[in-house]
Amino acid sequence: MIMATAPVSGVPLMEGALVEGNWPEWFVASRQRGWEDFQRLPAPAAKDEKWRFSNVKALALDGFRYPAAVTDASALVERSVGLGESAARFVFGNNRLLSATAPAADLVKAGLVVMTLEEAATKHADLVQKHFMAQEAKLGSAKYAALHRSGPVSGVFIRVPKDLIVEKPIEIFHWVEGENSAVFPHTLVVCERHSKATVVDCFRSADDAAAFVCGVNDLVVEDGAKLNYVGVQQWSAGTTAFHLNSTTVGRDASCLGMQVNLGGKFVRNESYSRMVAEGARSDMLSVNIASNEQMIDQRTFQDHAKPNATSDLLYQNALTGKGRTVFSGVIRVEPGAHKTDAYQKVRNIVLSDDAEANSMPGLEIEADDVRCTHGATTAQVDDRELFYLQARGIRPETARQLLVMGFFNTVLDRLSDTTLRGHIETLVDKRLATALRS
Amino acid sequence: MSDAQTQLEIDREKGNFRYDVDYEFDAGTGLTEKTIDYISGVKGEPDWIREFRKDALKKFLEKPMPTHWASKDLENIIFDNIRYYLAQGQKPKRSWDEVPDEVKKTFERLGIPEQERKFLAGVEAQFDSEAAYSNIKEAVGKQGVIFVGSTEGLKEHPEIFRKWFGKVIPTGDNKFSALNSAVFSGGSFIYVPPGVKVSHPLQAYFRINAENFGQFERTLIIADEGSEVTYMEGCTAPKFDTATLHSAVVELVALKGAKIQYITVQNWSNNVFNLVTKRGLAMEDAEVKWIDCNIGSRLTMKYPGVVMKGRRARGEVISIALAGDGQHQDTGAKMIHAADETTSNIVSKSISVGTGRATYRGLVNVPRHLKGCKNNTECDALLINSNSRTDTYPAITVRGTGNACQHEASVSQVSEEQIFYMQQRGLTEAQAMSLSVNGFVNDLVRQFPMEYSVELKRLIDLEMEGSVG
Numbered sequence: 011m012i013m014a015t016a017p018v019s020g021v022p023l024m025e026g027a028l029v030e031g032n033w034p035e036w037f038v039a040s041r042q043r044g045w046e047d048f049q050r051l052p053a054p055a056a057k058d059e060k061w062r063f064s065n066v067k068a069l070a071l072d073g074f075r076y077p078a079a080v081t082d083a084s085a086l087v088e089r090s091v092g093l094g095e096s097a098a099r100f101v102f103g104n105n106r107l108l109s110a111t112a113p114a115a116d117l118v119k120a121g122l123v124v125m126t127l128e129e130a131a132t133k134h135a136d137l138v139q140k141h142f143m144a145q146e147a148k149l150g151s152a153k154y155a156a157l158h159r160s161g162p163v164s165g166v167f168i169r170v171p172k173d174l175i176v177e178k179p180i181e182i183f184h185w186v187e188g189e190n191s192a193v194f195p196h197t198l199v200v201c202e203r204h205s206k207a208t209v210v211d212c213f214r215s216a217d218d219a220a221a222f223v224c225g226v227n228d229l230v231v232e233d234g235a236k237l238n239y240v241g242v243q244q245w246s247a248g249t250t251a252f253h254l255n256s257t258t259v260g261r262d263a264s265c266l267g268m269q270v271n272l273g274g275k276f277v278r279n280e281s282y283s284r285m286v287a288e289g290a291r292s293d294m295l296s297v298n299i300a301s302n303e304q305m306i307d308q309r310t311f312q313d314h315a316k317p318n319a320t321s322d323l324l325y326q327n328a329l330t331g332k333g334r335t336v337f338s339g340v341i342r343v344e345p346g347a348h349k350t351d352a353y354q355k356v357r358n359i360v361l362s363d364d365a366e367a368n369s370m371p372g373l374e375i376e377a378d379d380v381r382c383t384h385g386a387t388t389a390q391v392d393d394r395e396l397f398y399l400q401a402r403g404i405r406p407e408t409a410r411q412l413l414v415m416g417f418f419n420t421v422l423d424r425l426s427d428t429t430l431r432g433h434i435e436t437l438v439d440k441r442l443a444t445a446l447r448s
Numbered sequence: 449m450s451d452a453q454t455q456l457e458i459d460r461e462k463g464n465f466r467y468d469v470d471y472e473f474d475a476g477t478g479l480t481e482k483t484i485d486y487i488s489g490v491k492g493e494p495d496w497i498r499e500f501r502k503d504a505l506k507k508f509l510e511k512p513m514p515t516h517w518a519s520k521d522l523e524n525i526i527f528d529n530i531r532y533y534l535a536q537g538q539k540p541k542r543s544w545d546e547v548p549d550e551v552k553k554t555f556e557r558l559g560i561p562e563q564e565r566k567f568l569a570g571v572e573a574q575f576d577s578e579a580a581y582s583n584i585k586e587a588v589g590k591q592g593v594i595f596v597g598s599t600e601g602l603k604e605h606p607e608i609f610r611k612w613f614g615k616v617i618p619t620g621d622n623k624f625s626a627l628n629s630a631v632f633s634g635g636s637f638i639y640v641p642p643g644v645k646v647s648h649p650l651q652a653y654f655r656i657n658a659e660n661f662g663q664f665e666r667t668l669i670i671a672d673e674g675s676e677v678t679y680m681e682g683c684t685a686p687k688f689d690t691a692t693l694h695s696a697v698v699e700l701v702a703l704k705g706a707k708i709q710y711i712t713v714q715n716w717s718n719n720v721f722n723l724v725t726k727r728g729l730a731m732e733d734a735e736v737k738w739i740d741c742n743i744g745s746r747l748t749m750k751y752p753g754v755v756m757k758g759r760r761a762r763g764e765v766i767s768i769a770l771a772g773d774g775q776h777q778d779t780g781a782k783m784i785h786a787a788d789e790t791t792s793n794i795v796s797k798s799i800s801v802g803t804g805r806a807t808y809r810g811l812v813n814v815p816r817h818l819k820g821c822k823n824n825t826e827c828d829a830l831l832i833n834s835n836s837r838t839d840t841y842p843a844i845t846v847r848g849t850g851n852a853c854q855h856e857a858s859v860s861q862v863s864e865e866q867i868f869y870m871q872q873r874g875l876t877e878a879q880a881m882s883l884s885v886n887g888f889v890n891d892l893v894r895q896f897p898m899e900y901s902v903e904l905k906r907l908i909d910l911e912m913e914g915s916v917g
Contacts, residue, residue: 058516360851362848363848363849366846367847369855372839372840373839375839375859376835376836378834380859382859383856386854387853388852389853
């Protein structure tokens with residue numbers, strides 16, 4: 011049964027849950043529960059261990075609104091320049107679909123599904139219902155996960171059928187426009203057995219206005235499948251953003267998830283990756299530039315539920331101006347998850363006296379036959395390396411940029427798709443140039 | 449690796465005995481202002497200390513139990529059931545012959561006077577709330593070194609004592625430092641004059657004899673400019689059916705160019721809640737080094753710290769924790785860099801046996817506009833049985849461009865191949881396991897004085913007995 015709900019454009023965020031669109035009954039009920047949970051759950055407090063070093067004052071939601079439609083949809087579609095070639099391409103603005111390029115006929119025939127979540131909630135109700143926010147938000151933002159569930163969720167559902175290999179990336183753009191607009195991007199990917207796909211989420215602001223973002227992605231990688239997921243965040247300098255990521259990796263399957271944070275004012279990334287069968291592998295990567303008064307707050311969880319699984323995390327931060335970063339990560343090995351091989355590393359390069367890097371790598375190990383290590387380093391650009399480059403005629407600011415890009419390349423090199431890698435590198439390099447000169 | 453019943457009682461036997469003692473002073477159970485008046489009255493303390501205690505009691509009552517990050521086991525402490533002050537007499541004996549028989553027997557069984565005769569520069573032995581015996585070798589005393597119990601330090605040397613007392617660890621630092629400040633008794637007061645290098649270690653030995661007792665010693669060590677001192681403390685308690693609380697506060701002050709090395713070998717029985725606050729202040733070119741070995745107890749929460757306040761100050765924490773069945777060693781280190789070119793080093797090794805749980809909790813802080821600060825942290829955990837547990841929770845904050853910090857932690861198990869290899873050469877599985885574990889901590893144990901490293905190796909051997917097979 012389809013239920014149409016009333017449009018709520020312009021309604022303050024704190025006043026209700028119902029939004030426009032055609033959603034099935036189960037989804038509307040889930041949304042109502044989300045709103046109740048959001049009201050019930052306490053706001054994070056500074057003393058909360060899961061918010062240690064964070065700025066809970068940045069979380070005031072008063073004033074943010076469910077926004078009206080964007081003023082010029084075609085202009086935003088035109089500005090959605092990404093990889094050039096993609097298997098499918100969806101553009102959203104202020105929670106609404108602006109443009110959709112469906113996959114080629116042969117891929118559709120092979121069973122690939124790429125459609126809005128709204129459409130999938132009816133057409134693929136079983137799968138969406140099974141996987142939509144199935145993992146509880148455990149890393150501190152349960153309240154905001156509930157808000158997402160209650161909000162005008164916009165985004166894409168992707169189902170890659172058994173054995174299908176999708177060569178080109180699937181590209182999704184989410185735009186926010188207008189002062190105090192709130193958007194709720196969502197990506198739900200189900201990679202069935204032995205399939206392979208790459209998904210790129212691009213998060214962008216149409217203007218310099220302050221905005222609120224509450225995004226979630228659910229990645230389900232079934233046995234033997236392989237998923238590459240990259241989220242590139244370029245929100246405006248006034249944006250408060252939550253990006254809550256949940257990944258489930260099956261037997262002999264692998265997921266490479268990369269978070270690239272280049273914008274925003276306060277950005278909280280929570281990445282929960284659960285290895286649910288033997289042979290599972292999760293690569294968790296991140297590149298972050300924090301400048302001016304930006305805060306990038308990242309919490310991760312590598313959850314080893316079964317033996318013989320691997321996880322490898324590498325997060326790298328460059329900090330300039332009054333930029334602040336928080337990294338808090340846990341490798342958890344559940345009882346019986348023997349032969350776990352888990353690694354976690356955060357590296358900070360501090361480029362100004364006012365920047366601050368906080369690192370909290372963590373281990374919780376309850377099985378003995380494991381190899382688990384973590385590390386955290388914080389340092390600055392090596393003066394001798396700078397001197398060396400300058401001695402070869404390179405200007406100091408260029409030399410510094412080159413060295414920081416070299417630092418980031420250890421993460422970017424983990425992307426095997428050269429086009430995607432090149433694209434991300436260009437975005438990072440450009441942002442770095444601005445950050446170093448600000 | 450197969451699971452097995454661990455026989456952790458074995459090593460407890462050395463300390464697991466008690467004597468019936470007629471206590472002359474007993475504050476009774478529970479903690480109110482009356483308890484403080486009783487303690488202050490018995491000790492004949494000046495008003496400022498009585499007020500200090502009462503203010504601390506208020507802070508203790510106000511502060512919530514740290515449950516948002518700490519173990520829930522803390523909730524099992526029933527403060528109303530604890531006896532906060534128990535003593536046979538007020539003044540420590542200077543001669544071993546004068547010490548009451550049951551107390552003398554206790555320390556003789558633990559080998560304390562024997563150790564003093566052998567190599568110590570001085571020794572203080574605390575029995576429940578008060579020092580039972582305190583002596584310093586004549587040669588060391590002649591150099592101007594003061595080594596007395598904290599009660600005596602307060603009375604006899606107020607001009608030095610008051611200047612630093614409660615300054616490194618403020619009363620309200622945490623709930624247990626407030627508790628200690630309210631009811632403290634015993635502990636050591638040491639002052640080393642400028643330039644004096646105490647060649648042999650000073651030692652204190654803390655013994656809990658009574659049931660339902662809380663031991664709250666307070667130690668203050670001041671090493672004046674350019675001086676050096678090593679202090680060693682050992683602790684035991686017999687095993688009772690009820691929980692016992694040990695909550696000490698230790699403050700170290702290393703003035704310009706001074707060096708303090710503080711060694712703890714703790715072997716509490718597995719009913720003791722061991723909740724200790726230890727911090728050192730290092731001035732210019734000074735060094736504070738904590739060597740901390742935690743074996744036993746039901747729950748230990750202890751994070752020795754160094755505040756590096758002067759330029760080129762250095763802080764170091766070397767720790768070994770061994771968590772046996774049902775035990776939780778929640779230990780770690782805090783390094784607060786507060787001046788340029790300060791350096792700190794943390795090396796922590798833990799071993800979890802049976803259902804034992806070892807936790808490393810660390811804090812490294814480098815504030816803005818400091819230059820040339822460096823920290824290195826290494827944490828290694830060894831898991832012996834499949835139901836052992838280990839956790840690592842460091843928190844590192846670095847501001848500015850002139851500093852560098854690195855943290856590394858690893859978790860591993862004793863390699864089956866290694867055990868097999870040693871068994872092929874005639875060792876039993878338990879011997880092979882002990883050898884491996886001793887190898888794991890060897891580079892740290894080597895930093896202990898010889899007598900202690902021998903004792904440690906033996907304790908590890910005993911702990912490992914029955915952990916395999």
